[in-house]
Amino acid sequence: MSTRGFSLAALPVARVPGVAIVLVVLCAGFGVTSPGFATPANIANILTQSTILLLLALPMTVIIMTEGLDLSIGAVLTFASIVLAVTVIATGSPTLAFLAALGVGLCFGLGNGVLIAVFDIPPFITTLGTLGIAQGLSLLVTDGQSVVGIPRSIEQIYSGTAAGIPFPIIIAALAYFITHALLYHTRFGTYVFALGGNREALRVAGISVRGMLIRVYVFGGLMAGFAALLMTARLNSAHPTAGIGMEFDAIAAVAVGGTSFERGNGWLLGTLLGVIAVGVLRNGLNLLAVPSSVQVACIGALVIVALFIDGMRAER
């Protein structure tokens, strides 16, 4: 893939983004203060932990670029994970279960897209509503209980390795490259920029704005279904609260990564760095045994500092 391809359209600002600075500072700081931090095992650990969030943050970047938002993505992940678990237990077929999870993601993505594009309900409200629906369905299906008894084959997807690299990292890398290609090298991606930047332009170009919007949210739903597979494998069970609040983590990672909330301007690599920055911060603070309440405050500070750096640079 040509670097020229993304250097111009992709970088919101042509200087070092805040997230990169933050990430370097964090890594240097933890590397010095915590002996266990800079070990290969721990780095693999951080990356593996970040995979599920990345799977949600990637489509979130695309959705935010269209001046949209998907608050339902964490709840959809949860519900898909439950459906996956229930299906695999009932049928014994992991493939069928995975398809069922993707199906759940597809349905919710389609629902979101149709409500937003056809019924003209703003994305924030639409997905706030579908968040409730997905969460309610999760509770109703499970009655609040964990779903356990999943065959080991599923767990392998999270704990297995290929050539020494954990499966989740391979899956996440794949998802990243697919999203990158979609965003910067396909019609879909071009129209995503237009959806956020100037919808009128799309309309007069004869492209269906509705169709595009629906596709964008379907992409989000499918990725949530995909993430459900990793989540289920990670927990070796499904739980109705597992994904609660992950949508906000994903949004924060996207914002920390420098994607703008206003102008149809996104930076996928920034999202990746944002996700890793959050992972590094949590891991490092745990290794330093920082009290949990301080950790909570640090996460807030990370978000604000990264955006502050970006804002300062933009002013120059």
Place this chain on the structure above:
Amino acid sequence: DDETIAVFTKNQTNPYFQAVRVGTETAAKALGVKVIQYVPTKPDSIPEQLSQVEDVIVKKPNAIVFIPVDYKALVPAVEKINAAGIPVTNITDRSAGGNFVAFVGADDYSIGLSVARRLLKAIGGKGNVIILEGVKGSLTSTNRVRGFNDAMKENPDVKLLASQPANFQRLNALQVMENLMQSFPSIDGVLAANDPMAVGAIEALEGANRKALVIGINGSKEAVELIKSGKLLASGDFNGFIQGCIGTEIAVRNLHKQPTPKEVMLKPIVIDKTNFTPYEMPVEQRACPTLEQIVSN
């Protein structure tokens, strides 16, 4: 040298887990070890506790004292700890899988049963009762409510008006109770699956100028004050402090290759007007009982 013990609790907001943490720290001081607390930044977050376990394994503490956020969902975490060869003691919620040095806990079911019996006896074995459940599907809530219901079965003249969840939360309990009081003009007793919900119910009753007996579970400081002032009938003692103490002591004994029991179940104690005095002392000032004292009891 300094042995370190990593302690995992569910959240930073429920006083019960604070009591557990104080228990582990008190015991650690007495035994000359160091404890490090790990609490999910988002209350009761399963993925986060799992991540914290993974991070802690990197640090290799000498031992772990573990309360799983969810007794089933955290089994993979326990397996990872086992694989890393770190001895782990399970307290409060019994994990559905994995190998533990020991389990220290109290039986939610029998605490629910005995404290409910206390209330049903106080209303004379007849009347109308409401149950306030905790978070749906949590082991704690399920077992406590099962205890409540079995106590109800022993009193066929008592009528269960409603059994509604209030998520272990005060404000939820207050509003659920306010709403239920609209439907039920006569309520004699409220069985709440933890103390904050009991307090919420009391506030709702007081606000409407109505009288009913209320019980809660956990034996929190606040509950003890309310028992003293006669607003709360009783609270089941789940005794997080002692669970923290004993869990830590077992972990340390195991490290020192001393024999440990496989399981310690604390007896259900109902705190009421007759026996609240020892519970008035703040947990920070209490001393840990030794394992022998508890086991011989």
Place this chain on the structure above:
Amino acid sequence: MNTAARTAVRSRFTLSRDVMQAFYRLLGVVLLCAILATLSDVFLTTNNILNVLRQSALLFLMASGLTLVILTAGLDLSIGANVALSACLAASVIKITGSPLLGMATGIGCGAVIGLANGILVTALRIPSFIATYGMMWMLTGVTYYYMAGETIHGFPPEFRQLGSGYLLGVPMPVYVMVLFLLIGGLFAQRTVWGQQIYAIGANPVTARLSGVPVERRLVLVYAVSGAMAGLASLIILARINSAQGDIGEDLTLPAIAAVLVGGTSLFGGSGTVAGTLIGALILTLVLNAMNLLQINSSWQPLVTGVIVLLAVWIDTRARRIGE
């Protein structure tokens, strides 16, 4: 051209769009009540109506300040965490000094200072409000957890508790507070220069600035007001549940946002009313009340709330289109 003459005649007969929308939404509430009344006979009792009003007061107070923020096309995700910290600090002050007044000043003051900080992040540091207040939410939560260390502060003087559980002429105190702030909020938004400027900022901040509106200062004001209202709401909670705990506000942010949106305020700024927000808060409270009265399995609660939010906003957009 005689268009000017036509203007004079027509504008007198055209009902304001906002009024029409509030009317539609009120119709929705009435309809909802009618349905609920047929399902449960206690629903329409005076007691239950007062009960619903009292419960909606809390949501409304948080949502009313938030309405102003959303009118400027911003968002305040920190109000729940703000409520928690304000409540805990106010509770401490009441406990230590024994003075409810000092405690109330602390609660509202703490809320306002937090709001001010949000305003500064959004204006001076130019961080999008969604992210700035999200970061603020985490920081506040951290401070609250640290301060409370898992403990509870319990038991306040009865005269303070009157604010939450007292009655005046048979009507609960929070209802008076709610009506008071409905009037203040409505007057502020509709009948002050500042209110007009806030609407203009929401519609187009560039234009507002180039028309001599001090956009930054109005934004800071709006966030501070939202924070102060969260502080006030924290006092009502304290007075109602008679105790403070670190997780007191966690679940209140999204419902407050939902109340504003169900109340017809646009997330894109520039349109909406405080009265609409009251109706939004009423709708959401009614649904929960009905589910308790009908003893519906609480697992249904998020699902039903989600559907109601979608329905309300959908009907709203339909009505708006027909209205034009």
Place this chain on the structure above:
Amino acid sequence: MTVVPLFELRGISKEFPGVKALDDVSFEIRAGEVHMLVGENGAGKSTLMKILCGAYRADRGSFFNNGEPVTIHDSTAARKFGIAVIFQDFTLVPYLDIAQNIFLGREFSSRLPGFIDRRRIHAEAKRVLDMIGFDIDPRMPVHGLGVAQQQMVEIAKALSQDARILVMDEPTAALSDRETELLFAMIARLKKNGVAIIYISHRLSEVFALGDRITVLRDGSNIASLLPAETTPDQLVTLMVGRPVDTTYTRPSRPTPGAVVLDVKNLSGPSGFSDINLTVRAGEIVGLSGLVGSGRTEVARAIFGADRVTAGEIRLFGEPIGGSTEISALRGMALIPENRKTQGLALARSVGDNIVLAGLRKLFPSGFFFPGRAMKAARAIIEKLRIATPTLRRPVATLSGGNQQKVVVGKWLNADARFYIFDEPTRGIDVGAKAEIFRLLDGLVHNGAAILMISSEQIEIVHICDRAYVMRSGRIVGELAHHELTEANIVRLGIHQ
């Protein structure tokens, strides 16, 4: 002679809520002609073109392609008939590059399904840009471009479609003379190739210089179709407005300038201007001229307090000010910005709300707002400026361009401004409205106000202003007193020798 028109619209009607934008309009285009479409602001020109290109759907009416009845229900269908449009409001995507914008919706596919062939897109874009003589790297993202450059991209986008029928909605509104000349040369070339061009303009000079035929719209109906050779400008204006209008603006005698109102000394700013010195006195109109991109807007914004300055001093009525639009407005300064849609108006709000916005503090010194009084004040402005709107409550977005511009001016009348900066006040405004705006400027100075006027049309500066400054590359390169104020002098100073 019956020529079958290339394309014909018959009996088109279109109603927006409350406005009959088009009423039974017919219109035909022949191959190789430049067909001027003129009319007052709000006459329905843009609406008619949007119907032609499928962006709006007509309520009634039919289309004929080479005499065959056809339907156009979306822009794809319009494109099939070779209709391309250069829109009045840009349809560019800021964070895509120039090439991607030019080929938006018509991307070249690579071998992988769904993937695009970037290299080919860039190559083709380069070809089109070269064709119109626009020397720029097609990989530049559009968000960094100036207005004129965006307009050129918009033109390239339309031309790249190899259109048979090319609609240009006020294409020169944002162009400098050099670019305008390039465009006109382009039009001549296209004409020769048999392309039909529909050209909407408010500039009568263009209408007569370019047009082969003229169609006049008034209040949504077509009034006349005429040939330029058989018409005089006055007749045309009378047709457009519906009554005889004096468009030959005669400069009234002005009072002798009074005290210095604005005094700017050595002003420099980070947005690319430096060492600006200028004064404006009460009762005079001072022009600020120069080429597009010479930094006039930046100076105006800095004076008004909207942008930061790094050095220098601004005094208004002898008092130093700067850095705050609020204080500027309170002290009696007004800015009519160059882009009314993004800077002058809150589009979603009503006409009334917009008109009172700047004057809120003056109208309601107590801080309390009374809708009745606000409405009265707004109505007075609407009558004074003759703003065409059915009600005060109509969203200002639904007004035509000229009427929107009047609203932007109107909002400062309530604020009692004594010093006005007009940045391109006549951009996109019809002749009638233009004359009205000029009379408005005169009225203001007669009452003792001072005006600084920016315009890219030198003729306007010459006609209206008492004296003028000329800018080049962020500096003032000269001041022309009234007797030196000629187009030739402005151009001489403004263009690098």
